[in-house]
Amino acid sequence: MxxxxxxxxxxxxxxxxxxxxxxxxxxxxxxxxxxxxxxxxxxxxxxxxxxxxxxxxxxxxxxxxxxxxxxxxxxxxxxxxxxxxxxxxxxxxxxxxxxxxxxxxxxxxxxxxxxxxxxxxxxxxxxxxxxxxxxxxxxxxPILTIEETARILEVPFKNVEFNGTIAQRGINMGDVKCVPLSSGWYNMPIENKRRVIKVQCFSMKDSVNFYMKPIEGLTVLIDMDREEVLHIFDNGRGIPVAKGIDTDYRYSVQKLRGELHLFNPISMEQPKGPSFIVEDGHLVKWANWEFHLKADPRAGIIISQAKVRDPDTSEMRSVMYKGFTSELFVPYMDPTDAWYFKTYMDAGEYGFGLQAMPLDPLNDCPRNAYYMDAVFAAADATPYLRPNIICVFETYAGDIAWRHAETPFNNFKVTEVRPKVNLVVRMAASVGNYDYIVDWEFQTDGLIRSKVGLSGMLMVKGTIYDHMNQVPSEEYLYGPLLSENLIGVIHDHYIIYYLDLDIDGTDNSFTKVNIKKHETSPGESPRKSYLKAIRNVAKTEKDAQIRLSLYDPSEFHMTNPSKKTKIGNPVGYKVVPSGTAASLLDPEDPPQKRAAFTNNQIWVTPYNKSEEWAGGLFAYQSKGDDTLQVWSNRDRPIEKKDIVLWYTLGFHHIPCQEDYPIMPTVSSSFDLKPVNFFERNPILRLPPNFKHDLPLCSSHHLP
Amino acid sequence: MxxxxxxxxxxxxxxxxxxxxxxxxxxxxxxxxxxxxxxxxxxxxxxxxxxxxxxxxxxxxxxxxxxxxxxxxxxxxxxxxxxxxxxxxxxxxxxxxxxxxxxxxxxxxxxxxxxxxxxxxxxxxxxxxxxxxxxxxxxxxPILTIEETARILEVPFKNVEFNGTIAQRGINMGDVKCVPLSSGWYNMPIENKRRVIKVQCFSMKDSVNFYMKPIEGLTVLIDMDREEVLHIFDNGRGIPVAKGIDTDYRYSVQKLRGELHLFNPISMEQPKGPSFIVEDGHLVKWANWEFHLKADPRAGIIISQAKVRDPDTSEMRSVMYKGFTSELFVPYMDPTDAWYFKTYMDAGEYGFGLQAMPLDPLNDCPRNAYYMDAVFAAADATPYLRPNIICVFETYAGDIAWRHAETPFNNFKVTEVRPKVNLVVRMAASVGNYDYIVDWEFQTDGLIRSKVGLSGMLMVKGTIYDHMNQVPSEEYLYGPLLSENLIGVIHDHYIIYYLDLDIDGTDNSFTKVNIKKHETSPGESPRKSYLKAIRNVAKTEKDAQIRLSLYDPSEFHMTNPSKKTKIGNPVGYKVVPSGTAASLLDPEDPPQKRAAFTNNQIWVTPYNKSEEWAGGLFAYQSKGDDTLQVWSNRDRPIEKKDIVLWYTLGFHHIPCQEDYPIMPTVSSSFDLKPVNFFERNPILRLPPNFKHDLPLCSSHHLP
Structure with a gap:
């Protein structure tokens, strides 16, 4: 060198x-x-x-x-x-x-x-x-490096045309803040055979919340490797930069308006300390769980070899060999010049882990949290530290693990209730404006909940309108008016999880347990209908390309057909969707092809070490030739094999004024849940809370 | 008298x-x-x-x-x-x-x-x-009274045939425990023109968990008013009573097997005490919320006049005039003699509030909870007390209300995170075997989450099989084998909420904001498609009979068309479904007609004081002539009127071995969420947690 x-x-x-x-x-x-x-x-x-x-x-x-x-x-x-x-x-x-x-x-x-x-x-x-x-x-x-992104962001400032248009708009060059936007892929000559990036800029005048002050319609197309401007799209000159009044969300600034003291301090306390240990820096052991935990520059959190203890045999039983957020897809719903390309795949383009910032103790995680650092590498392999990038903590929200109270009819009194305490593993990635809070929640009953919270700032669009009564037709705004001169462009978020479940071993099957109406025969029953559960084992990948339907419901089981409970049910886990959204884009639309993993909510593929990134190993400017859809369409056998389940969590987001200037967290989740995995309720022997277990607390004395 | x-x-x-x-x-x-x-x-x-x-x-x-x-x-x-x-x-x-x-x-x-x-x-x-x-x-x-139910449960024991069949089965009469089962309505001559009830019995030998020891196939049909046996269905004599080994879930008994100590004590602590007050016994004031709270024998919890403070004007603004769980529907999926009629409507048949038991402090609710009593009346109007039937508490689970961390590219450091503290109002009703945990969760960002948790015992069915390899075809079991001689019959749960939202006043409209794919014109954009939000205001009730669809998604807004934000958006709240299930039964099946409120997930009706109970005022043995479906089919105008929104939360439940002998809680929820109700994020001025706010705690010293 x-x-x-x-x-x-x-x-x-x-x-x-x-x-x-x-x-x-x-x-x-x-x-x-x-x-x-x-x-x-x-x-x-x-x-x-x-x-x-x-x-x-x-x-x-x-x-x-x-x-x-x-x-x-x-x-x-x-x-x-x-x-x-x-x-x-x-x-x-x-x-x-x-x-x-x-x-x-x-x-x-x-x-x-x-x-x-x-x-x-x-x-x-x-x-x-x-x-x-x-x-x-x-x-x-490949993923952008921090170094090349930093270099690219300087490129527009050396460009005369760019400087000219900024000046013409009356914006002080010192206030201009630009962000790097992956440009997607649209088979356009100027973007083919070169690595390109688009830069969009904002004004930081009077607010650190520059996202709320876009310089609308100005997009700089840059050749990343040559570090030169290829084209400047500049057609928003008539659109004013929003004033951004009171958009600075920092406490130091908001305090001046008067703090909103809504509640007294509240804290989770563990007088005897946390119940988990982190062995050798990465092996988390808590309650009946153990798993390997690490930060990854692309995936963020990687959970490996998650095992749960069988309460009968004390054996640690395999649940998941590896689980992580494989890719994201965030398409904006505006086909115009400055917006059509905004169809991000954040993990493969920017690195979901690379965008995770150190967590704020006491606020990002409760005080009883343990923090894990990441060591990542710069573009020349020099290692650097990201402190406190993951936190691990126990949580008790007052929820109930199980309960029963017997009605007094029965002449005996029973009220048995067990508190629910979970372990949370958390990361918060700020992919530019948006903040993704990624939680893996482990429960003592064997359930794993994967939750994503969305906060941070909207990507907003400048407009000439400052009141809805000026808008000729709302439909052509591409989203609601959020504030004077600002539109919240409609968009979706998809997060696909790679879930290499290994239920008591690697050879598993995927079974769709379809719930179907069955009509009774005449005279059979006073009932006309009832529901049956019809089990269908997926033979090949196409059998496991699943679109969820409220009116054609199923359970989705990952089972080990060679391991049965004492009474003969195959041991398994099921994936349990909760609120979600499906991509409605045209399957032939370039962004949808690139993010074709959103064509279904569930997929199952045979284990293949090279198939980990659902949007392709090289997602940046990919054409969609290396996606989960392509792999799955090979229709390989998946019965009694080492298989991987993929689940996509989706959100449609029509912004509203409450999302301005910073969004209250919205979250959704799905569960991995034991189904005939245990012989019985695995937490039957859990004791209740007793008063003498709880801490004695007093107010903190101010210094 | x-x-x-x-x-x-x-x-x-x-x-x-x-x-x-x-x-x-x-x-x-x-x-x-x-x-x-x-x-x-x-x-x-x-x-x-x-x-x-x-x-x-x-x-x-x-x-x-x-x-x-x-x-x-x-x-x-x-x-x-x-x-x-x-x-x-x-x-x-x-x-x-x-x-x-x-x-x-x-x-x-x-x-x-x-x-x-x-x-x-x-x-x-x-x-x-x-x-x-x-x-x-x-x-x-009307709802059964506790007194008549108690009397009815004694009737079979006076019957010779009943005593004979119990003796023939070799069951000690002293071990027999019976439960009252509403019989539904099936237009059968013996059940017409009289009030009937069915009694099913269990053995309590060796376990208080008699639900796991059904005397299968034995159903006693009783005339409630004459208190006499009309018929005994007795066709399960070949089916043994399950042994019920280790089904007693009580701590005192399970402790003998060895406690499962999975975690150290953990507690929510508020060194300065809770932040809410309960004025005059019923008016809860917390953070930016206030609402009237009471227990009702039929509905359970009733929330009235919920108002949230506008952070800009300090005005308390109306959100909901009245909200409660109006009815439940729990159909079992087995058409045979002893099971077909099990299609409960728990609120209208048994009283959801009447079935709520006193909450167990430290376990049903955290230690910082406030408890509210109910005064109900016996069948002669004598009042009696149900202590601690509702609890109210603040909760902090380590979640994040909003956050943003700025990427270091931008040469300034920002990490702003606000903790999320909510207020929970809880009731737990034990409707026989099943326990329903009903939570109303108020958030400072204006969101109300309604959550139902299900725990308690399954209603199980006796069977001759003690291993799956004896079962000729799984399909005819009506559910999975859970343990030796026990089947977990497939069933659904539906809980319909009456939500008289009054957004800043009584005259509101219901708007479906449909998310539709829009194809671009040739040459218009490199994108082929994007999504548009199409607003449709419901004119009459039928416009608001909504079935949810993942591939035809909408937002559902309750707006006040005469009240706009400064920039001209109508103020509103939206109902946000999460995981749910839809009834798939034949609409002409008698139980489905009676519970026709499950035909859609969302309904909107004009306010009518007499339309509060979605399954009819008199649900017991009703024919379905007084349901929400009947009212809504009148197709009355609902635009710019005082209107009521109804939402049904559903669960399909295919039991599994983990549900035996007592079920880990499974829950689902939906949200009522401000949408352009506030001018901006209403909790922007919330301070973060500081260390000096948090308590100093120590272990409790054992006496």
């Missing part, structure tokens, strides 16, 4: 240092005394303990050193390492591995852009060998 | 006393110090303060005294007062009433059964006048 590369590398290092500094400054105040962080805080001495542990500081540095002498980078003028993560060992090996065994060989998977072309390399950290993985011919590019 | 009537009255009084004793014994240990009960505990001195306050002890006694001399009861040999509740004053008067005004005239509505016939009387508590309300010609009978 010499000459230009070294200089490039130096520039990168400086920008990373700046970035780290910013991140580091953010370190929250120390968590409560009883929440100890088990490992060293600075991670320099971290060593992997488990085959699935993420790459350590030392390992990233080793990758950097190994690649420094690799011919691919030796001969290139520019390159970046867009994704570096542990190449997980083969599932078979991980499943056999036990604590105390020697660690499996450590490998890093590296996605590199070299002279505008994508490469995947596999770096053996034990042997220092580097091998290429064949790329095939799929379209698309 | 002399002679036979007096004797009857004495018997009633004794049974009530016994009942009260049982209820009273249940009094929970005193709530925490900081949760004071504002009123006297014994309620003898209660006086009404608000026009909607429930009848007091004094008022019930007055009703009793007034009716004692009424000719209807003078001349009858037997009678019972099946429902006595406040006749709420006209809405117009209540809306005008202000604290400090003289109380509106107090009236009691009384439903009486006299010689097998239903009557409705209106008792004026000020003038002592009694007037009849015309009954019309609708079918059905």
């Amino acid at each position: 010499e000459g230009r590369k070294l200089r490039r590398s130096l520039v990168l290092s400086i920008s990373i240092s700046l970035f780290l500094l910013l991140t580091w400054l953010h370190l929250p105040s120390s968590p409560e005394n009883f929440i100890k962080k088990p490992g060293p805080t600075h991670h320099e001495s971290d060593v992997p303990h488990h085959p699935l542990d993420p790459l350590t500081v030392h390992e990233f540095n080793k990758v950097r050193a190994i690649l420094a002498t690799h011919p691919l980078f030796e001969s290139s003028s520019t390159y970046s390492l867009n994704a570096i993560a542990l190449e997980e060992p083969d599932k078979e090996l991980v499943l056999k591995w036990k604590r105390g065994d020697p660690l499996l060989p450590r490998k890093a998977s590296v996605t590199a852009m070299v002279n505008g072309k994508s490469h995947i390399l596999l770096v053996d950290l034990n042997t220092s060998e580097v091998s290429y993985n064949e790329l095939g011919s799929t379209s698309g590019y | 002399e002679g036979r009537k007096l004797r009857r009255s004495l018997v009633l009084s004794i049974s009530i006393s016994l009942f009260l004793l049982l209820t009273w014994l249940h009094l929970p240990s005193s709530p925490e110090n900081f949760i004071k009960k504002p009123g006297p505990t014994h309620h003898e001195s209660d006086v009404p303060h608000h026009p909607l306050d429930p009848l007091t002890v004094h008022e019930f006694n007055k009703v009793r005294a007034i009716l004692a001399t009424h000719p209807l009861f003078e001349s009858s040999s037997t009678y019972s007062l099946n429902a006595i509740a406040l006749e709420e004053p006209d809405k117009e008067l209540v809306l005008k009433w202000k604290r400090g005004d003289p109380l509106l005239p107090r009236k009691a509505s009384v439903t009486a059964m006299v010689n097998g016939k239903s009557h409705i009387l209106l008792v004026d508590l000020n003038t002592s006048e009694v007037s009849y309300n015309e009954l019309g010609s609708t079918s059905g009978y």
Whole structure:
């Protein structure tokens, strides 16, 4: 690494240092005394303990050193390492591995852009060998790096036309704040065969909440690799920048308007401390659960090898080999120049984990939370720390795990109630304006709830209107008027989960238990109809392409056909949808093809190590040739096989004034729930709360 | 009241006393110090303060005294007062009433059964006048009284045939426990023109959980008014009573197996105490909310005059005049003799409030809960107390009200997060085997969540099979095998909510905001499609008969067309469904006709004081001639009128082994959510949590 590369590398290092500094400054105040962080805080001495542990500081540095002498980078003028993560060992090996065994060989998977072309390399950290993985011919590019995004955001400011239009609009260049927008893929000549990005700008005058002050209609198309402006779309000059009065949501500013003190302090307290431990930095053990937990730059949270204890045998039984948010899709519903392309796939384009910020203790998570850091890598493989990116905490909201009170008719008194205490694993990713709160909630009854909360800022559109009575036809606004000169453009959110359920082993089947009306025969019964449950085992992938329907309902079971309960039911888990939304876009619309994983709510595919990213490994500018839809259409056998279930959680969002200037959290979830997995209610022996278990508390004395 | 009537009255009084004793014994240990009960505990001195306050002890006694001399009861040999509740004053008067005004005239509505016939009387508590309300010609009978149910349950034991079959089955008569089952209505000669009930029995040998030990196939049909056996269905003699091993869920018994200590104690603590007050016993004021709260024998919880404070004007703005669970429908999916009729409408048949038991402090509700009692009346109008039937508490589960973290790109650091604290109002009704946990959750952002949790015991069916490999075809079991000799019969649960939303006044409109795919014209855009929101205001009731569809989605707004935000959006609230189920039964099936309110998920009717009970005022043995479907089919105008929204929450329940012997709670909910009701996010000025606000806690020292 010499000459230009070294200089490039130096520039990168400086920008990373700046970035780290910013991140580091953010370190929250120390968590409560009883929440100890088990490992060293600075991670320099971290060593992997488990085959699935993420790459350590030392390992990233080793990758950097190994690649420094690799011919691919030796001969290139520019390159970046867009994704570096542990190449997980083969599932078979991980499943056999036990604590105390020697660690499996450590490998890093590296996605590199070299002279505008994508490469995947596999770096053996034990042997220092580097091998290429064949790329095939799929379209698309890797995740943006923080460094290239930072560079791109400077490009418009060097452009005369851009400076001109900003000046013409009467906006002070010092107030202009721009954001990088992935441009999707629309088979347009100017965007083909090059990596492009669109930049849209805002005014930060008088408010940090620049999102509420768009410079409407101005979009700068940039060649990412050449770092040059390709085209400026500029057709919103008549649209004023919204005034943004009182849009600054910061406490320091809002306090001046008068705090809204609505309730006294309330806190979850655990006088004997939390009930979980985090072993070797990543293995969470709580109540009857254990699982491996890590942060991933693309997926965010990865849960691995989730196992639940059988109360009868004390055996830890496998539920899920791996679960994570595989991709997002956020299409906006406005076909005009400055908006049509806004159809984001946040995980594959920006990195869902990369966009996660350190959590605010006492507010993002309760005081009894444990925090986990992430070590990610800059574009030259230099490791950097994201502190407190995941939190883990127990929660009790006053809910009831089970109960029964007997009616006094029966001449005996019974009231038996058990409190519900769950464990939550949380990350909050701020993908630009939007904040996604991702929760994995583990329950003692064996249920896993995956929940997504949406907050942050809307992507709003400038308009000439400041009152609805000026609007000729509401239909052509592409969304409701939210404030003077601002429209909340209608959009959807989809989050697809990769759920490699392994119910008591890898060989599972997917069964649709269809609930069907059955008419009685004449004279059979005073009833005309009743419902039957019809079980259909999916033979191939197409049998498991599921669209939910309220009037054709089913349960969706993942079972182990070779493992039965004592009375002969196959053990299983079911996926239980809750509120959700389905994509209604034309299947041939380019964004819908790229995000074809939203064509169904449920899919089941045979386990395939290379099929993890539902929108394609290279989602950026992809054409939709490497999606879950493409894989599933191969219609491979899935019965009694190692299979993966995919579930998509959806939201339609028609904004309203309450979403301005920052949105109250809206959330939805789905459950993974045991169904004949246990012989009986697994928490029958749970004790109730007794008064002497609860803490004695007093007000905090102000210093 | 002399002679036979007096004797009857004495018997009633004794049974009530016994009942009260049982209820009273249940009094929970005193709530925490900081949760004071504002009123006297014994309620003898209660006086009404608000026009909607429930009848007091004094008022019930007055009703009793007034009716004692009424000719209807003078001349009858037997009678019972099946429902006595406040006749709420006209809405117009209540809306005008202000604290400090003289109380509106107090009236009691009384439903009486006299010689097998239903009557409705209106008792004026000020003038002592009694007037009849015309009954019309609708079918059905009033709610069962506790006294008549208790009497009925003794009837089979006096029957020779019944005693014979129990003996033949080798069951000790002392172990037999029977339950009263409403028989529905199937137009069968034996059930017509008389009030009938079916009794099914269980063995309580070796377990208080008799529900898991059904005496299968034995159903006793009883004439309720003559208290005599009409017929005994007895065709399950070959089916053994399940052994019920380890089905006793009581802590005292389960402790012997070894407690399952899964987590350390955890508690919600409020060092400065709760943030709400309950004024005059019924007016709850918390954060930016206030509402009137009471227990009702039929509905359970009734929320009235819910108002939320506008953060800009400090005005309390009307959201909902009245909300409650109007009816339930629980059809089992088995057409055979002992099961076909199990199609319960729990509110109208048994009384949802009457079935609510005192809540277990520390377990049914957290320690920071406030408890509210109910005063109900026995069948002779004697008032009795149900202590702690409703709880109110603040809850913090570690959730986030809103947040945003700014990406460090932007060269400024922002992380602003606000914790989410809600107020929960809870009741738990044990309708025989099933426990319904009903929550109304108020959020500071203006959202009201209505949640139902299901726990308790399944209604199970005895079978000869003790292993699935003996079952010739699973389809004919009517549900999965749960344990040796026990089937969990498939069933549904529906809970319909009466929601008299009054958004900033009574004249509202219901708007369906339909989300539709729109195809772009050729050349218009690189996009082929996008979604539009099409607003359709419902003119008449049939426009508002809504079936939800994932692929034809809509938002459902209740708006005030004459009240607009500053920028001109009509103020409104929307109903937001989450996970739910729809009834698939044949619309002409008798139970479906009776519970025709499940034919749609949403209905809107014009406000009509007499249309409150979706399954009919007299639901017991009703024919379905007085349901929401019948009213709505009149297709009355509903635009810019005082209108009522109805929402049905549904569950399909295919039981599984985890539901045995007691079910882990499963819950679902829907939201009422402001949509352009506020000018902007109403909790923008909420402060974050600070460490000095949180309590200092220590372990409780054991005595």
